[in-house]
Amino acid sequence: MERPAAPAAARHPADIRLTITSPEQMRELGRRLAELLRAGDLVMLSGELGAGKTTLTRGLGEGLGVRGAVTSPTFVIARVHPSLGDGPPLVHVDAYRLAGGLDEMEDLDLDVSLPDSVIVVEWGEGKVEELTEERLQVVIHRAVGDTTDEVRHVTLTGLGERWSEADLETLAG
Ligand SMILES: Nc1ncnc2c1ncn2[C@@H]1O[C@H](COP(=O)(O)OP(=O)(O)OP(=O)(O)O)[C@@H](O)[C@H]1O
Numbered sequence: 001m002e003r004p005a006a007p008a009a010a011r012h013p014a015d016i017r018l019t020i021t022s023p024e025q026m027r028e029l030g031r032r033l034a035e036l037l038r039a040g041d042l043v044m045l046s047g048e049l050g051a052g053k054t055t056l057t058r059g060l061g062e063g064l065g066v067r068g069a070v071t072s073p074t075f076v077i078a079r080v081h082p083s084l085g086d087g088p089p090l091v092h093v094d095a096y097r098l099a100g101g102l103d104e105m106e107d108l109d110l111d112v113s114l115p116d117s118v119i120v121v122e123w124g125e126g127k128v129e130e131l132t133e134e135r136l137q138v139v140i141h142r143a144v145g146d147t148t149d150e151v152r153h154v155t156l157t158g159l160g161e162r163w164s165e166a167d168l169e170t171l172a173g
Pocket residue numbers: 020021022023024026047048049050051052053054055056072122149150151152
């Protein structure tokens with residue numbers, strides 16, 4: 001008997017899991033991920049302090065070819081890195097110090113910039129989900145048990161239509 005095709009809505013892209021063994025490799029992952037990104041994309045980065053979220057974003061900035069080095073902002077919560085070419089700008093948000101939660105988040109007007117930008121948010125859990133249901137979630141875990149280790153486990157999950165077709169598998173190769 002022929003099996004009915006699964007309805008499109010039921011298709012959920014599998015997580016991509018990667019093992020990263022150095023800061024340089026994390027940057028390289030960012031550079032490769034940048035090739036998959038376009039204006040309107042939201043990337044949500046999760047992981048404990050020092051996991052490597054900013055390091056990954058630095059590679060993203062390099063891959064997108066934007067102006068200015070991506071750094072951990074001390075006071076600035078969102079920084080716009082304009083493209084040096086004709087690509088989208090990178091908006092790098094570090095919501096760690098956003099004590100005010102949603103209200104302060106709304107002040108950033110990310111909904112206004114999203115259609116024309118790639119937005120990457122660190123510490124955005126509970127704050128950016130309502131911006132769009134289509135987002136790429138990246139979770140970085142330190143290898144358990146050894147805090148001096150440079151090993152990181154990275155899981156990428158694409159949510160929504162946008163990411164159902166994106167070829168995240170290319171990052172694993
Ligand atoms: N495999 C790795 N990938 C990324 N960073 C690594 C790795 N191994 C060691 N590191 C080091 O861990 C630190 C990661 O710092 P980074 O600022 O990227 O983290 P973060 O997740 O943005 O932290 P925060 O939550 O404070 O913003 C850097 O000092 C980096 O050199």
